[in-house]
Amino acid sequence: MKVLVVGSGGREHALAWKIAQSPLVTEVLCAPGNPGTAQVARNVAVPAGDVDGLVQLAQSEDVGLVVVGPEDPLCDGLGDRLREAGIRCFGPGAKGARLEGSKIEAKDLLERHRIPTAGSKRFDHSGRAKGYLESLTEWPQVIKADGLAAGKGVAICDDADEACAAVDAIMEERRHGDAGARILVEEFMEGEEASVFAITDGETLLILEPVQDHKQVGEGDTGPNTGGMGVFSPVSLVSPRVHRQIEQRILIPTVHALRQEEIPYQGILFVGLMLTDAGPRVVEYNVRFGDPECQALVRRLKSDLVPILIAAADGCLADVEPPEWDRRPVVGVVAAAEGYPGSYRKGSPISGLDEAAEVPGVEVFHAGTSERAGEVVTSGGRVLCITALGETMDEARDRAYEAFDAIQWDGKFCRRDIGRRRARAVELEGATEE
Ligand SMILES: Nc1ncnc2c1ncn2[C@@H]1O[C@H](COP(=O)(O)OP(=O)(O)O)[C@@H](O)[C@H]1O
Ligand SMILES: [Mg+2]
Known part of the structure; x- marks a missing residue:
């Protein structure tokens, strides 16, 4: 069977890498892909936003499964269009998205179904929003x-002035275009942040291993937010009791809500949580995998991913055996271009990729790279995600940074503290299990 992966980032390289290992798969196509996906798949120059082009490609190549990486094509109805054309798709339709x-x-859905x-x-x-904000006494x-x-x-705002400025930027200046036609003003929740990933066919939930990303650009969680500077798994933050609460109070009610509202959903349910x-x-x-969380998850998944994706797409996830996970921890370090998440230089030649790949347990996923005259050059802010498995979190981390240090380009940087935050707790918990 041919599988088409849609997208061009580190997440899609990781998906293509994992899918290419399946004995069920004859060829992986990636649209549009990057120099990393080209190592495991055939890149086809159809942009991830070209819904018509992707449907045509899937038809002409007789693709047996399409796996959609990013959210935009899902919101634009790629999943529906593929299913209408009789092509199996892992990813919800426009309604689910x-x-x-x-x-x-x-x-609205959370409130209708009383999900916390x-x-x-x-x-x-904007005037009404600002009037409301000026009347508030509780901040942020x-x-x-x-x-x-x-x-x-x-925007998390500490007073009415700041909040009104945020409203103006979103609603008046339209900093994010039509996304800012409406806003939510939300109560600030105190607590630790966590996320859960589940694969679902709209009925059965397959909860994936816990992973944690690092959103802020600076060590010790400082500086502006990014797409994600690194990741590790497993995570001890969520105790078995809290895990059960997440499942009982949030995940299962969400799937019930979707069914009750007749919203078909086959794909990833990625829930951002505050543990209050x-x-x-x-x-x-x-409605899709996180990036770089996906890179960590595929490294720890020992089972074949393809039967799981097919079962979810076909609505028979209940028939699938629970997947097997590698006990070993994984650390994923994002190698970024100087200036990111602000403006950064593109087109710097990258060297040392082969040396990095030789570090034991390491797999380097390309995120923002492109090819120029046979050379791999930087083309994004987040350039690579260097993942490593190790017997311990420390070993995984050492390997990831050894590989990072083997790679060179002008202006390369990373956070040096990926996986440090909770590594100790994870290992202690592991030790008591023995
Ligand atoms: N109600 C809230 N209380 C506290 N922090 C919040 C709240 N909503 C969002 N945040 C913070 O803002 C971040 C971004 O918000 P989120 O809703 O995840 O939007 P997006 O990921 O689309 O930017 C969250 O990861 C969290 O750190
Ligand atoms: Mg978020």
């Missing part, structure tokens, strides 16, 4: 653009 595509609709989340108000008029408050804003549409004193509450839904 609204969970991520509209924070207001997601909030932050209290909120909705506004489609969270201002959210309704639509897709590439992770930049949320009153229990876990939903921060947001995403």
Whole structure:
């Protein structure tokens, strides 16, 4: 069977890498892919946003499964279009993708089904939003653009002046375009942040291993937010009791809600959570794998991913054996270009990729690279995700940084503390299990 992976980042390289190992798969295609995916797949120059082009490609290549990486094509209805054409797709249709595509609709669904989340108000008029904010006495408050804003549409504001400025930027200046036509003003939730990933066919849930990313650019969680600077797994933050609460109070009710509202859903359910004193509450839904969380998950997944994706797409996930996970921890370090998440230089030649790949347990996934005259050059802010398995979190981390140090380009940087935050707790917990 041929499998088409849609997208061009580190997540898609990791998916293509894992899918290519399946004995069920004759060839992996990636649209449009990157120099990393080219090592395991055939890149086809169809952009991830070209829904017509992707449907045509899947038809002409007689693809047996399409796996959609990013959220935008899902929100644009790629999943529906493929299914209408009789092509199997892992990824929800446009209705399901609204969970991520509209924070207001997601909030409506959460409230209709009494799933725990932050209290909120909705506004489609900036004057009314600002009037409301000026009347508030409790701070901080969270201002959210309704639509897709590439992770930049949320502002946590400490007073009314700051909040009104955020409202103006989103609703008046339209910093995120039409995504800012409506906003949510949300109660600030106190607690530790966590996320869960589940694969679902709209009925059965397969909860994946816990992973944790590092959103901020600087060591010790400082500086501006990024797409994600690193990742590790497993994570001890979520105790078995909290895990059960997340499943019982959030994941299962979400799938029930989707069914009750007749929203078919086959794909990833990625739930952002705040672990508050009153229990876990939903921060947001995403409808695709996280990047770099995906890179860590595929490294620890020992089972074949393809039968799981097919079963989810076909609505028979209940028939699938629970997957096997590698006991070993994984650390993924993002190698970024100087200046990121602000403006950064593109086109710097990258060397040392072969040396990095020789470090034991290491797999380097390309995120923002392209090819120029036979040479791999940087083309994005997050350039690579260097993943390593090790017997311990420390070993995994040492290997990832050894590989990072073997790679060279002008202006390369990373966070040196990936996986440090909770490594000790993970290992202690592991030790008591023996
Ligand atoms: N109600 C809230 N209380 C506290 N922090 C929040 C709240 N909502 C969002 N955040 C913080 O803002 C970040 C981004 O918000 P999120 O809803 O995940 O939007 P997006 O990922 O689309 O930018 C979250 O990861 C969290 O750190
Ligand atoms: Mg988020």
